Amino acid sequence: QQQVKQSPQSLIVQKGGISIINCAYENTAFDYFPWYQQFPGKGPALLIAIRPDVSEKKEGRFTISFNKSAKQFSLHIMDSQPGDSATYFCAASNPNTGFQKLVFGTGTRLLVSP
Amino acid sequence: EPEVTQTPSHQVTQMGQEVILRCVPISNHLYFYWYRQILGQKVEFLVSFYNNEISEKSEIFDDQFSVERPDGSNFTLKIRSTKLEDSAMYFCASSADLAGGETQYFGPGTRLLVL
Numbered sequence: 660q661q662q663v664k665q666s667p668q669s670l671i672v673q674k675g676g677i678s679i680i681n682c683a684y685e686n687t688a689f690d691y692f693p694w695y696q697q698f699p700g701k702g703p704a705l706l707i708a709i710r711p712d713v714s715e716k717k718e719g720r721f722t723i724s725f726n727k728s729a730k731q732f733s734l735h736i737m738d739s740q741p742g743d744s745a746t747y748f749c750a751a752s753n754p755n756t757g758f759q760k761l762v763f764g765t766g767t768r769l770l771v772s773p
Numbered sequence: 774e775p776e777v778t779q780t781p782s783h784q785v786t787q788m789g790q791e792v793i794l795r796c797v798p799i800s801n802h803l804y805f806y807w808y809r810q811i812l813g814q815k816v817e818f819l820v821s822f823y824n825n826e827i828s829e830k831s832e833i834f835d836d837q838f839s840v841e842r843p844d845g846s847n848f849t850l851k852i853r854s855t856k857l858e859d860s861a862m863y864f865c866a867s868s869a870d871l872a873g874g875e876t877q878y879f880g881p882g883t884r885l886l887v888l
Contacts, residue, residue, distance in 0.1 A: 691875050695816075702777075702864050702879035703816060748816060752875070759804065759868055759875055760829055763816040 661686060663751050665764030672771050678736040680767045682749035685730065689751040693761070694723065694734045697746045706747070707734070739771045775799040777880035779865050785886045786855055794850045794883045796865030805848045806866040806877060807840065809833070816864065822848065855887045 664683045672678045682692075691710055695703035709716045709723040709732065716723045722735040736743055749764040778797045786792050798805050807819040820830040822840055839851045848867075852859055862884050866877040 693876075695879075700881075702866075702881050704879065705876050708875070754875060759806075759877060760818045760821060760831075761806075761808075761816075761877060762818070765815045 661762050663749055663762050663764040665749050665767060667767060668765070669768040670770070672736075672739045672769065674739065674741060674771055674773050676739050676771075678734075678739045678743070678769055678771070680734045680747055680749070680769070681731065682733065682751075682764050683729075683731045684751050686751070686753070687730070688753045688755070689762075691752045691754055691759075692723070692725065692732050693750050693752075694721075695748045695750060695763075697748065697766075703748060736769075739769075741771045741773050744769055744771050775878075777865055777867055777878050779863075779880040779883050781883060782881065783884045783886075785888065788857055788887055789854050792852050792855055792885065794852075794863050794865075794885070796848045796850070796880055797846050798848055798865065798867030799869075799878055800846070802867035802869050802878075804828075804868045805840075805842070806868075807850045808864045808866060808879075809861040810864065810882075811861045819850075819863075852885075855885075857887050860885055860887045 693708035694706045696706045697703045707718050707721045711727050720737045725732045747767045750761040752761050780795045805822040808816050810816045820834045821828045837853045841849050862882045864882045865880045868877045
């Protein structure tokens, strides 16, 4: 119930292409869905986040698509660049109960080839 | 830009030894967290801390672990008697509040290696 499932485990995309990472959850009490980006040797950094009252959120080249009925959300990186090469984690939390305990997905290692 | 800092960046210790990992959260933040990441695996929640007490902890956070905010700036994680399986990257995070500031800001981590 507390798990967030993430796929794919790794992804190789050509420069300029679209990177798509998917996540699914079971706990309908989750109310906040952030995506974190992590470079080697660094801590996760918030990239973009969404609440379930909207189906899409866009910030620059990054878009979250959210499907509440399917309990799925995805990250789309448009015009992917080599600098986007990193590990991406989706996460979920229920602000009403868990003091923002983040439940993370297993991560996707993205490589954008030049 | 304010950031969460952690010391040390790396720590090597012998099994059974005590370690203290230190964090300085962002100064106006009120909620503090520790997470860990075993090499190549996902980030896992350990504990959250608010108003000088633990608000939630995971099954991982057993009696060997403790947290403390000894002064107005530091937030520490102590492992009393380290085990081999405690080897991981430990991240401290902080957030401003719950209502409008769900964003958790993570520090760069402390890589702990237990031999």
